[in-house]
Amino acid sequence: MRIRREQPEDVTAIHAVHRAAFAPLTPAGAPVVEGRLVDQLRAGPWWLPQFSLVAVASNGDVVGHVVATRAVLEPAGTPVLGLGPLGVLPAWQRRGVGSALMDAVLSAAQACDEVLVGLLGDPAYYRRFGFVPSVQHQVVAPDPAWGPAFQVRLLGQAVGGGTFRYAEPVQHLG
Template identity: 55%
Template sequence: MEVTLLDELRGCEAWLPALSLVAEGPDGEVVGHVVCTRGHIGAVPALGLGPIDVHPGHQGRGIGSALMHTALGAADALGEPLVALLGDPAYYRRFGFRTSTEYGITPPDPAWGEYFQVRTLAAYAPEDPALRGTFTYTEPFGRV
């Protein structure tokens, strides 16, 4: 399913090449990747992170953490206000993600609850009411 989603994302307007990152192993093989695509909170642009993955034979070596830190740093440098994702709070909390409702952002599916999380970046303005509401992923997420 992840390969299908990536193919769909690459072909849509929400694809952001500067935020599509890969990690290579010593022989140049791809051992991990992370993707951020354009999402929205109402009409305000934001980022949806995912999928992120590391080949099972290379897990536990910090590759996923390096990809996450690089993606967040790049998003911050590009002036994005926040990054949203669906994932395990116990894992993503270490990267500064918090439950989206702490920021007044509701998940696309209310059943996601605490698993839908947000990481604010330097351009985030907590007083901006436009940064509250329902987060919407780009269209391929709803199809795949």
């Protein structure tokens, strides 16, 4: 398996990855929104192509995807990254694909001098990548109900606190 930047020909496979990865977590009868969300993110000014990465199996199949897009800390307008979605085909889960994607996107973010990454997810999973509850860095979640599931990772120097604002398509998911 290797990790590389998303290419235009990967769009359909990225949809399939997110549909398969998130279907078990989606209420019966509800649409899986993650594939459409990536399309909406891709179409806006918050899209940063260097942070849309795919995991590719030795046969060339896309088996995982992660994306980070421009977000801000308000009121100062500090540019930060919002991570997600991260999806891995079920047959490839628990085989290190998600970890490899996370390590790659965080390394890319650090190499590009990004200062902070925020995400909504399972603290038990994301702790291994250095994420902590956002309140530890005075960052307020977009939705206070998210509690400790909203996490951040500093990539360099400390940043002033503030309210985290995802890219518009993510903000309007709720």
